[in-house]
Amino acid sequence: MKPFGYVRATTVEEAADAYSAAPGARYLAGGTNLVDLMKLGVERPGTLIDVRRLPLDDVTELDDGSLRVGATVRNSDLAAHPAVRDRYPALSQALLSAASGQLRNAATTGGNLLQRTRCAYFQDVTKPCNKREPGSGCGARDGVHRDHAVLGHSARCIATHPSDMAVALAALDARVELYGVEGERSVPVTGFHRLPGEHPDRDTDIRPGELITAVVLPAATARLPSGYRKARDRASYAFALASAAAVLQVTDGVISHVALALGAVAHRPWRARRAEQALLGVAPATDAFEHAVGLELAAAEPLRDNAYKVALAHDVAVDVLRSLHRRT
Structure with missing residues (x-):
């Protein structure tokens, strides 16, 4: 040791x-x-x-109606919190779909956002991995990559981010609060995690020594219909093969607000901006959902063994949008 x-x-x-x-x-x-x-x-x-032991283990309602979640709040406590279940159901659903009950009792909000990829080449120090050892190569690209990225990957890294919680937070437009020697700052969850590019060893834009102190769930998405879906190899304690979190509001028969984030398909939670633009102002229907998600996934670049993820992500995303429409 x-x-x-x-x-x-x-x-x-x-x-x-x-x-x-x-x-x-x-x-x-x-x-x-x-x-x-x-x-x-x-x-x-x-x-x-x-x-x-830092005083970061509370869920607090702020004056503007947003909800601040301390970085050391346990995943199980956050999933069960009445305000989260009532106002941000996608987050509760994502947390409950992750890991085991025992792990949720230990895992924290900040730690969940900072977890590293579950790529086998990253976890095996005898294998090449640019994320673990920059310049050593990507063993997964020509090796076993069934679970790897189809969007936003680079020649240096095809790993995916494993968090379920982060996908829901991306769709809910949450923000991450940070503290470091230079003081406090806040960044959107959608900008917190990085695509691999030339530096896959950098998972996030967190600065050296910075500590996540909280995640803030905005008032703007509170109580809007939201949901999370996850496809995996087995029913429990398995990382996603594809997942989707969505927020959908329909006003006067057309979509007035939509947010869609995909999980397990990229190095970070993938906010589906093309799909969102295609859906705003149109009548909610299966055809519209399928068309919009198809536009988003047209950018996918699957590898030898993971082309199935494109169709799977499409179906999971359409399913969650359709289920939210049925509730509106």
Whole structure:
């Protein structure tokens, strides 16, 4: 076992300062992903900064009607929270479709957003992986890639982001609040995760040492019809092969608001902007949903063994849109 230092932070300022003083440190919350990667030798932090005792474990309603979710709120608690179930059902559904009950009891909101890909080549230190070791190559591209990306991938990386929660947050227009040595800032979830490009080792636009302090769910999407669908190899405890989260509002017989995000098809939750533009102002119908989602997926570039994902993502997205229309 590789030895490492351990710091237990009690304030966000203390956590950020501890990170600055320990190059190569990692923040530890639920540890459901980080600890696994340490066991595999993928992550080798010199110091772990325990943030579990920070005062970030509350769900708070803000004056403008939005909901602030602390970074250390457990996934199981967030899924069961009455305000989330009532106002943002897509988020509750996404959380309940993820992992096992035991893992949801440990995993946190911030940690969920920061989890790394489940690509087998990333997790195996004997295999080439540009995400783990830049410049070493992408073993998955010519290897086993049935579960990998069909949208937004690059020659350097075809990995997908595994989070269910992040897909729902993208459709709900949530924001991520961050704290670092340079102070506080807020970024949209849709801009938080990166496409791989030339630097697949950078999963997000988080700055070195920054800590997620909260996720804010906006008042604008509260109580709008929303839902989440997930296709996977087995009914429980399996990562998505394709998923979709959607928000749909119909006013006077036409779609007045729509948001659609796809999961398990790209390096980040994929906000389907082309599909949304095609649906605004039209009457909700299966044909319209199929046409719009087809426009979005026309940009897909499937690999040798994962072309099935294009049709699967199409059907999952149409299904969730159709189910929301039936409820409007």
